[in-house]
Amino acid sequence: MIVLxxxxxGALLLAVGVLFGxxxxxxxxxxxxxxxxxxxxxxxGANLAILVAGGRAGAPPITHSGPETEPMSDPLAQxxxxxxxxxxxxxxxxxxxxxxxxxxxxxxxxxQDDLEDTRIAxxxxxxxxxxxxxxxxxxxxxxxxxxxxxxxxxxxxxPSVDLPTRGRDxx
Amino acid sequence: MNLWTIQTLVPLPVLVxxxxxxxxxxxxxxxxxxxxxxVVALSVAVAAAAGLVVAANDGPVVVDLGGWAAPVxxxxxxxxxAAIMLLVSSIMLLCVLLYSMAQGIADSNERTAPTTKNxxxxxxxxxxxxxxxxxxxxxDALPVAxxxxxxxxxxxxxxxxxxxxxxxxxxxxxxxLLAASYVLLTLGGxxxxxxxxxxxxxxxxxxxxxxxxxxxxxxxxxxxxxxxxLAERLPDIDPGVRLGIQALLLLAFGIKAAIFPLSxxxxxxxxxxxxxxxxxxxxxxxKVGVYxxxxxxxxxxPSNEKLEAVLLxxxxxxxLVGILGAVAQDDVKRLLSFTLVSHIGYMIFGVALATQASxxxxxxxxxxxITVQTALFLVVGLIERRSGTTSLxxxxxxxxxxxxxxxxFFVPAMNLAGIPPLSGFLGKVGLLEAGVFDGxxxxxxxxxxxxxxxxxxLYAVIRAWNKAFWQASTDKxxxxxxxxxxxxxxxxxxxxxxxxxxxxxxxxxxYDYAERAAATVMDGHTYIEAVFPDxxxxxxxxxxxxxxxxxxxxx
Numbered sequence: 001m002i003v004l005x006x007x008x009x010g011a012l013l014l015a016v017g018v019l020f021g022x023x024x025x026x027x028x029x030x031x032x033x034x035x036x037x038x039x040x041x042x043x044x045g046a047n048l049a050i051l052v053a054g055g056r057a058g059a060p061p062i063t064h065s066g067p068e069t070e071p072m073s074d075p076l077a078q079x080x081x082x083x084x085x086x087x088x089x090x091x092x093x094x095x096x097x098x099x100x101x102x103x104x105x106x107x108x109x110x111x112q113d114d115l116e117d118t119r120i121a122x123x124x125x126x127x128x129x130x131x132x133x134x135x136x137x138x139x140x141x142x143x144x145x146x147x148x149x150x151x152x153x154x155x156x157x158x159p160s161v162d163l164p165t166r167g168r169d170x171x
Numbered sequence: 172m173n174l175w176t177i178q179t180l181v182p183l184p185v186l187v188x189x190x191x192x193x194x195x196x197x198x199x200x201x202x203x204x205x206x207x208x209x210v211v212a213l214s215v216a217v218a219a220a221a222g223l224v225v226a227a228n229d230g231p232v233v234v235d236l237g238g239w240a241a242p243v244x245x246x247x248x249x250x251x252x253a254a255i256m257l258l259v260s261s262i263m264l265l266c267v268l269l270y271s272m273a274q275g276i277a278d279s280n281e282r283t284a285p286t287t288k289n290x291x292x293x294x295x296x297x298x299x300x301x302x303x304x305x306x307x308x309x310x311d312a313l314p315v316a317x318x319x320x321x322x323x324x325x326x327x328x329x330x331x332x333x334x335x336x337x338x339x340x341x342x343x344x345x346x347x348l349l350a351a352s353y354v355l356l357t358l359g360g361x362x363x364x365x366x367x368x369x370x371x372x373x374x375x376x377x378x379x380x381x382x383x384x385x386x387x388x389x390x391x392x393x394x395x396x397x398x399x400x401l402a403e404r405l406p407d408i409d410p411g412v413r414l415g416i417q418a419l420l421l422l423a424f425g426i427k428a429a430i431f432p433l434s435x436x437x438x439x440x441x442x443x444x445x446x447x448x449x450x451x452x453x454x455x456x457x458k459v460g461v462y463x464x465x466x467x468x469x470x471x472x473p474s475n476e477k478l479e480a481v482l483l484x485x486x487x488x489x490x491l492v493g494i495l496g497a498v499a500q501d502d503v504k505r506l507l508s509f510t511l512v513s514h515i516g517y518m519i520f521g522v523a524l525a526t527q528a529s530x531x532x533x534x535x536x537x538x539x540x541i542t543v544q545t546a547l548f549l550v551v552g553l554i555e556r557r558s559g560t561t562s563l564x565x566x567x568x569x570x571x572x573x574x575x576x577x578x579x580f581f582v583p584a585m586n587l588a589g590i591p592p593l594s595g596f597l598g599k600v601g602l603l604e605a606g607v608f609d610g611x612x613x614x615x616x617x618x619x620x621x622x623x624x625x626x627x628x629l630y631a632v633i634r635a636w637n638k639a640f641w642q643a644s645t646d647k648x649x650x651x652x653x654x655x656x657x658x659x660x661x662x663x664x665x666x667x668x669x670x671x672x673x674x675x676x677x678x679x680x681x682y683d684y685a686e687r688a689a690a691t692v693m694d695g696h697t698y699i700e701a702v703f704p705d706x707x708x709x710x711x712x713x714x715x716x717x718x719x720x721x722x723x724x725x726x
Contacts, residue, residue, distance in 0.1 A: 027377065032369055039376050046383040053391030077390065080339055084383055087346045091379075094353055095372060098365060105362045111369045
């Protein structure tokens with residue numbers, strides 16, 4: 001009995017593993033919504049891990065009166081989980097808003113390529129130096145200019161989807 | 172209980188900005204009141220932090236929140252390390268706030284609206300520019316009410332992270348400041364900021380999850396999250412488990428501090444934000460990560476040679492990769508973002524050597540770098556405002572057009588590169604001395620790497636200075652001859668540059684203070700005895716029972 005009280009449930013540990021695995025998988029997707037779902041799973045996995053750290057389930061976390069021998073769950077673990085659930089909730093709301101805004105602006109919510117990466121890849125293909133020197137002939141285009149053109153490289157995957165492809169001004 | 176003790180000061184840098192944030196949000200219609208609230212709140216935070224720096228000199232100041240003593244309750248600890256970080260960050264936050272108010276960032280997206288401060292005028296100006304000004308155009312002008320409360324919450328989160336006496340409170344502090352930073356980075360919700368914000372937010376969320384998991388594992392392994400108690404219990408647990416926890420914490424903080432190879436998110440996301448926001452992020456957010464590494468590596472995991480070797484290699488890679496990135500950039504903002512990554516390497520170098528001298532040098536370097544990096548980003552904001560671009564290919568001849576601006580850029584740039592007698596030089600010399608004293612082959616490699624990085628930094632900033640200020644513009648269209656630079660923006664920038672220079676003047680006392688800060692976290696008893704004043708041996712069954720019995724007031 002006493003040993004069982006400190007040994008965590010194997011099913012919970014397995015659940016933590018599954019949540020983390022699925023969460024990492026979703027986090028590697030490009031769509032913000034899936035990334036968000038991945039974050040939710042990871043957050044729940046971490047919370048469950050803390051719960052497991054608090055010991056075996058079943059006993060009340062707060063005992064007011066009663067015999068000293070009455071089993072008691074660890075309330076600190078549960079308090080920490082409550083705090084982190086609230087934090088996760090707030091952040092999920094924020095990312096949702098951000099994904100929606102991204103959809104508003106671009107018609108999709110995919111995380112786009114790093115501008116500098118695409119730029120350097122293009123320069124590497126063209127085999128030109130990465131910046132213009134003062135004594136070189138031409139001054140290259142600036143990052144801000146390229147940002148204006150590089151934005152909508154991730155078009156809607158399926159043109160038949162009934163969503164207007166929005167310009168970058170959201171018009 | 173006497174209210175007017177030194178302990179009263181400890182929660183103020185957290186509480187005052189937090190309450191002020193609520194007040195500012197409630198009074199969002201009254202812009203002037205909002206500004207007064209913000210300035211007063213951050214001024215109080217600066218004053219409280221200054222008081223704490225003096226008080227912590229005699230030993231850490233500990234406050235048990237809610238009247239519960241340390242292993243059971245939550246406590247705030249203002250030891251010299253936390254106090255000095257708090258003071259520098261508060262001064263910096265106040266300067267940037269004044270700068271942003273003059274810029275009118277709260278009213279506008281400075282890229283589309285260069286001059287007007289008034290929100291209504293701005294909206295009219297925007298609509299005049301673009302007759303069918305759409306949703307996003309108006310949105311850029313709208314988040315008036317959001318900036319000040321979010322900024323104050325950021326300040327509260329940073330203070331909470333510095334003062335946290337237990338790991339979970341540190342996590343909460345991080346979350347507060349990160350949540351505020353998400354809002355600040357995507358302020359206005361323009362296309363570019365949403366793009367950059369997505370990367371930043373997802374990376375930060377991931378690091379938070381790793382941190383949370385590490386806290387859970389720490390609790391599972393030791394039954395406590397109080398740092399002083401952890402410092403006593405962690406040496407007793409299984410070395411493999413300890414190594415795993417240490418690595419997991421390093422991973423979480425490494426993402427936040429932007430250590431190579433976890434730094435790729437930084438140069439892409441920071442430059443898109445408004446100049447004051449970038450300045451705060453660059454100066455502060457990565458340093459909170461460095462602070463967390465400093466705190467956990469010195470206090471909780473005092474000696475682990477394997478990981479120290481790994482950290483040294485990572486520090487070297489951070490320095491070199493970062494500075495090579497900076498050399499290749501043609502945009503001042505991105506260049507500075509890369510030097511930021513690079514100079515994080517110096518601080519990690521100091522932490523990884525794990526001697527008292529190296530830690531002191533790292534603390535000094537953090538203080539120096541917060542002021543200098545912020546000042547540089549503020550100056551770049553001024554450059555952008557003056558000439559409408561930050562591209563080095565476009566800029567040119569600014570030394571003639573705006574000589575004051577040239578000086579404001581030159582001084583912190585030289586400070587960053589480490590030209591004697593400025594504080595960057597002193598910090599680097601301290602680190603190099605500690606490296607030479609360590610004497611191992613790896614430390615010598617790091618010393619050489621530091622010198623090379625310093626020279627490359629000099630090259631990068633001099634190149635920027637030459638192209639932007641010294642030589643004529645290569646661009647066809649010349650820069651505008653006159654553009655207004657409000658004194659309200661120049662003043663705080665100059666003040667921060669002056670603070671950076673004055674670090675040289677007070678370098679002696681400051682270095683002594685950094686050494687005391689390092690001693691407090693490294694000697695293995697000062698911090699613990701401050702938290703457990705009775706000096707009773709902890710980590711026994713006795714305190715376990717105490718921990719198990721009454722934890723309701725944990726967060």
